[in-house]
Amino acid sequence: MASIKDVAGLAGVSVATVSRVLNDKGYVGQSTRENVEQAIKQLNYKPNEVARSLFKKKSNTIGLIVPDIMNPFFTELARSVEDTATNLGYNVILCNSDGDSEKEQSYLEVLRQNYVNGIIVSSNTLTANQVEELNIPVVSIDREISKGLPTIVVENHKGAVLATQFLQSKGCTKIAHIRGTDGVVNAEERCSGYLEVVSNEPWFSDSCIVNGNFDMQSSIEATKELFMNHPDVDGIFAANDIMAIGAIKVAHQLGKKVPEQIKIVGFDGITLSTVMTPELTTIVQPIYELGEKATIVLVNQMEQQPLEKTYYRLDVELIERNST
Amino acid sequence: MASIKDVAGLAGVSVATVSRVLNDKGYVGQSTRENVEQAIKQLNYKPNEVARSLFKKKSNTIGLIVPDIMNPFFTELARSVEDTATNLGYNVILCNSDGDSEKEQSYLEVLRQNYVNGIIVSSNTLTANQVEELNIPVVSIDREISKGLPTIVVENHKGAVLATQFLQSKGCTKIAHIRGTDGVVNAEERCSGYLEVVSNEPWFSDSCIVNGNFDMQSSIEATKELFMNHPDVDGIFAANDIMAIGAIKVAHQLGKKVPEQIKIVGFDGITLSTVMTPELTTIVQPIYELGEKATIVLVNQMEQQPLEKTYYRLDVELIERNST
DNA sequence: TTGAAAGCGTTACCAT
DNA sequence: ATGGTAACGCTTTCAA
Secondary structure, eight states: OOOHHHHHHHHTSOHHHHHHHHHTOSOOOHHHHHHHHHHHHHHTOOOOHHHHHHHHTOOSEEEEEESOTTSHHHHHHHHHHHHHHHHTTOEEEEEEOTTOHHHHHHHHHHHHHTTOSEEEEOOSSOOHHHHHHHTSOEEEESSOSOTTSOEEEEOHHHHHHHHHHHHHHTTOSSEEEEEOOTTOHHHHHHHHHHHHHHTTSTTOOGGGEEEOOSSHHHHHHHHHHHHHHOTTOOEEEESSHHHHHHHHHHHHHTTOOTTTTOEEEEEEOOTHHHHSSSOOEEEEOOHHHHHHHHHHHHHHHHTTOOOSOSEEEEOOEEEOOTTO | OOOHHHHHHHHTSOHHHHHHHHHTOSOOOHHHHHHHHHHHHHHTOOOOHHHHHHHHTOOSEEEEEESOTTSHHHHHHHHHHHHHHHHTTOEEEEEEOTTOHHHHHHHHHHHHHTTOSEEEEOOSSOOHHHHHHHTSOEEEESSOSOTTSOEEEEOHHHHHHHHHHHHHHTTOSSEEEEEOOTTOHHHHHHHHHHHHHHTTSTTOOGGGEEEOOSSHHHHHHHHHHHHHHOTTOOEEEESSHHHHHHHHHHHHHTTOOTTTTOEEEEEEOOTHHHHSSSOOEEEEOOHHHHHHHHHHHHHHHHTTOOOSOSEEEEOOEEEOOTTO
């Protein structure tokens, strides 16, 4: 692996000069520049990023911390972050926290030790203080950590209202909600949207809301419990698609026809929601755009560019398919 | 951010000594060691990984290059690689190549410039020579690059035979195959397994094989074409689960009942195959284990440990569910 | 048992 | 316009 010294030697100049042409900084004579470029080509020289990082105290890398890449929502997010980061000249280090705050902390430490330029994180446990102390640009995605921090989220409340009203408009007379993970902001928001629509209905009671953890297994259990207490439920709004799919499975098992006897709507708009049968009616988030926006906001912050806006709440949209 | 100098200063020793206790290398007096550890704690000192990397010419990082993390197979693979790497003390940089050899090359270069210790790659275009030139440990996964290179794959041929025979045993009288991407080794192997079973059947003709690209869209088109030419097909073996799901969708659209009128089996055993309706009969690969094995083999190579074995072909298993 | 110093590959400042 | 050199934070060799 040729180093800058080799290039300097071959071109008959100092390393300082090579560095200047490399970075297009400072004065370099035309012929000198050509010499150097010649030598670079000849040696197939590529600057050593680690040495650069050491000097700059920046590694051209951003960390992405998500609970679990296996959740399709985060898969799509990760892909868009990776795409966008690559286009902007950054690498991404992937971290799965499993929502565990110890893992989060440890990743945060590792990322710092590696001089990442910035971090995109989706966390429930991280506090504003911890982020402050890090002293690295951070963008929070999907979940809000603190109003002051750069954040990219969606219209959770609105989406939930949309979903619930839609079920009403389809003739549902008793609508239940499968909640997301306790303590996660977006789960609260979606639940409150649901409540806004139905809390004054005569049939409503607290047990129309059952608790899931944004994953399939918890949803299956929650749905079973729900049907036990309320066999007459004819509409379900699940706080994400995976849980909606779980609910559909249970409905099938219990011999309830979807959408004839029970209508179900999800939230997220993951690709999966279009490939299953029946295709899922859902509140679609612009997932790719979320990741893109987050990356751009982060990079702007890293590069100290003016931030017109640091808090984005992107819009959502109801897409009707065959589960309603 | 405290540096090793700060620690040395506070402990009243030289940086060399601090380095020794940090790495547990060389002689350090008991009381000196305690002093240093004291200082480290007090300053909450964490060694700078970038500086270490520069000296060691290794960054404690491995690169993972996959075609597309959005393909559930690679999602699961990525998760297992990340888990295993983390346990062994390595970070992972994620790269999506989209099967594009230019992107692959560019990632390879970036990874090298960042002193990654090793690379796990799933590629069709990479050649043995290119890997040689890299001069970095590489493990090939899911697809074989060259016999000489460390490789983790599965029993593709056997799985295909299993799948096809199973369809026969279920009474299918005309079995078609949706092939994987042209030029990809595992697609060839799966196709040859299929051929082994049916090529001598009286009903068989080349047009019983249609071409897909391991993704949903291509499979949908391929399946339509298939039913056009062979309306009497009553069994399909798809080279992966996503394509099998696509085939099921098309069957539905055409009013063919699965599994009554047509039986379908996939390959991979992605989580998705159990959440859809009907649940998919498929050849299950040990995906998590693939990633784990690949990481372990790679790390052994990186750490110059004896490699008992460098080529693994893991077993597969047919799981019968509701699509057959 | 400990310390001084060279070196890893860059960049940026100060001279010339 | 160009070169010398300190510095980034660490590890390792050599000496003491």
